[in-house]
Amino acid sequence: MMKLVIGNRRYSSWSLRGWLACRQSGLPFDVELVPLFGPDWADVRRANPAIAPSAGKVPVLWDGAGVVWDSLAILEYLADRVGRERFWPRGDEAAGLARSLVAEMHGGFAALRGALPFNLGRNGAPVALAPPVVADVDRILTLWAEARARFGEGGPFLFGTFGAADIAFAPVALRMIGYGVRLPGFAQGYVEALNEHPWIAAWRAEAAAEPWRIECYELPESPIA
16 A cells, blocks of 8 residues: 655645656555644654655655655656546647646746745735736646647646646646636636546545644735725
């Protein structure tokens, strides 16, 4: 049985990606949650063998004695195990675009990540967005529009059916809901489809039941006048 080590569901966007990848694989797995950034976090990072290989970062996937960390590495490892077609669209053009989207999401959009911390407790009140954040949102919408226009037939997700690209962008979609980002119709439909996915609903329910709060991620509500 595999074991996925995650952080607080309320705050850990990378844990959500790793967990969605495990669900997408169809393989059985257990979950171990390590609360992040508590008062004894430094000691936990050093002493907990479940997260030691990743220097305290989550998610971490244990498969027997083997270990994989980083959400994209976990996704690719699972795709190799169960068949890449479970994660990536068929056809070279679609698969190439999907890989490009996932890679750009994985390594980019620092302004959006910094200004809009992942927090499933947000109530959706819109906030003012600085120009670098607006630029990140515009770029994301451009990527979504291209994927949907070229390869979105057959379902509500970026390449029709749920896959690796949706796993990568799911936390972004949830950020846009939580911070009240205004979206064009096609993007709003995509965000709603992700939010209504049963796996996302299950993650949200678990997040709501968690007792921990990380104050640096609990930005005050700043609605736009």
